[in-house]
Amino acid sequence: MNVLLQEERAIVTPMPGTTRDVIEETLEIRGMPVRLMDTAGLRETTDEVETIGVRLARGKIEEAGLIIYVADLTADLRADVDILSELPFDRTIIAANKIDIGSARIQEAKAKFEGFDVVPISAFTEQGIEPLKDLLFEKAAGGKAAMETPVGELVASVRHRDCLVKCLEGLEQAEAALIEGLPRELVAADIRASIDALGEITGETTSEDILDVIFSSFCIGK
Numbered sequence: 001m002n003v004l005l006q007e008e009r010a011i012v013t014p015m016p017g018t019t020r021d022v023i024e025e026t027l028e029i030r031g032m033p034v035r036l037m038d039t040a041g042l043r044e045t046t047d048e049v050e051t052i053g054v055r056l057a058r059g060k061i062e063e064a065g066l067i068i069y070v071a072d073l074t075a076d077l078r079a080d081v082d083i084l085s086e087l088p089f090d091r092t093i094i095a096a097n098k099i100d101i102g103s104a105r106i107q108e109a110k111a112k113f114e115g116f117d118v119v120p121i122s123a124f125t126e127q128g129i130e131p132l133k134d135l136l137f138e139k140a141a142g143g144k145a146a147m148e149t150p151v152g153e154l155v156a157s158v159r160h161r162d163c164l165v166k167c168l169e170g171l172e173q174a175e176a177a178l179i180e181g182l183p184r185e186l187v188a189a190d191i192r193a194s195i196d197a198l199g200e201i202t203g204e205t206t207s208e209d210i211l212d213v214i215f216s217s218f219c220i221g222k
């Protein structure tokens with residue numbers, strides 16, 4: 001997470017079980033907006049707090065479009081194979097980490113994790129991070145062809161496209177209403193429809209707040 005964000009966001013220590021809470025951030029990968037979550041690792045533990053973290057992680061796995069499973073090339077890979085058996089192989093990318101010290105085991109890892117996409121990386125040297133981003137983009141955007149789509153025109157799903165079309169329609173109506181000199185409340189309603197359409201993509205419910213700011217200068221029926 002820290003390398004993808006280029007920021008010291010999640011705490012890193014040599015002690016297994018460091019991450020417990022789910023940490024969520026948004027970033028862009030190859031122009032594609034992404035919600036990235038770091039969770040506790042799926043391991044057996046007697047620690048009460050970590051147990052809750054593992055439960056939350058399982059919930060996020062259900063929800064996630066893609067799962068980046070970070071395997072440690074210097075550790076016992078059989079433990080990873082057991083955990084990976086619970087994960088959906090079509091939605092899981094394995095980042096085989098620590099190639100700075102564990103590159104000798106890349107082939108072994110690829111053999112053990114057969115059926116999964118495996119990208120060797122180092123969170124320390126940042127080797128392999130660009131190929132990881134390529135694969136994330138390719139999987140999230142639906143196939144290699146999407147990589148040729150110019151950045152700025154990429155739409156992640158049909159639902160998003162429909163929302164953007166709705167948003168554009170609202171803006172066009174608002175523009176027409178302004179040109180015709182219609183009451184501003186009507187313009188506001190069109191803009192609200194556009195904001196709601198965008199909110200459906202981002203999952204935000206800020207339309208009320210935004211309208212408060214925009215229309216603080218005159219009365220609007222909500």
Ligand SMILES: Nc1nc2c(ncn2[C@@H]2O[C@H](COP(=O)(O)OP(=O)(O)OP(=O)(O)O)[C@@H](O)[C@H]2O)c(=O)[nH]1
Nearest residue numbers: 012013014015016017018019041098101122123124
């Ligand atoms: N050599 C090397 N060490 C790394 C690399 N990435 C992480 N580490 C070390 O591995 C240890 C664990 O790193 P974390 O980022 O805390 O691992 P984690 O998987 O988030 O662990 P939990 O939060 O405990 O589940 C730390 O001591 C890091 O410094 C890497 O690419 N190369």
Ligand SMILES: [Mg+2]
Nearest residue numbers: 010011018019
């Ligand atoms: Mg962690």
